Amino acid sequence: MSVAIRLPTVLRPAASGKSIVNVDGETIGEVLDTLQRTYPAIAGQVLTADGALHRFVNVYVNDDDVRYLDKLDTRVAPDDVVSILPAVAGGAL
Numbered sequence: 001m002s003v004a005i006r007l008p009t010v011l012r013p014a015a016s017g018k019s020i021v022n023v024d025g026e027t028i029g030e031v032l033d034t035l036q037r038t039y040p041a042i043a044g045q046v047l048t049a050d051g052a053l054h055r056f057v058n059v060y061v062n063d064d065d066v067r068y069l070d071k072l073d074t075r076v077a078p079d080d081v082v083s084i085l086p087a088v089a090g091g092a093l
Contacts, residue, residue, distance in 0.1 A: 003031050003076045006083040014041035028059060029072035031082060046084060056087040 002022045007015055015021050016039075023038055025031035029051070036043040046057050051072075053059060059066045060083040066074045076082065 001026060001076075001078050003078065004081050005031065005035060006081060008084055008086055010086060011042055011045060011084065014045070015039045026075060027070075027072065028061065028066050028074045028076060028082065031076060032059070032072070058085045058087055059083070060085070 002024055005021050005023060007019055007021065012019060021035070021039070023031055023034040025034050032046055036047065046054060046059070048054055053067070053072065061069065061074055061076055061080050066072070
């Protein structure tokens with residue numbers, strides 16, 4: 001099953017400049033694994049070497065953060081949209 005993934009600007013060069021890509025998978029883990037195999041330059045930027053989500057990367061299924069669902073085991077459906085967003089921090093001291 002193919003799922004749409006919205007990529008942040010920082011990952012688009014690794015995906016031939018695309019802002020949305022479609023990859024196969026039934027869970028977020030499968031989708032992100034397929035994404036990294038399809039676009040090898042993305043490998044290591046979303047998942048750590050041991051396969052966990054990077055701490056400063058947020059992944060959403062529709063509007064729900066997968067960290068508050070079933071993490072990488074979160075199921076996806078064909079009409080779902082997966083968004084990858086880098087965490088933003090900062091402010092004044």
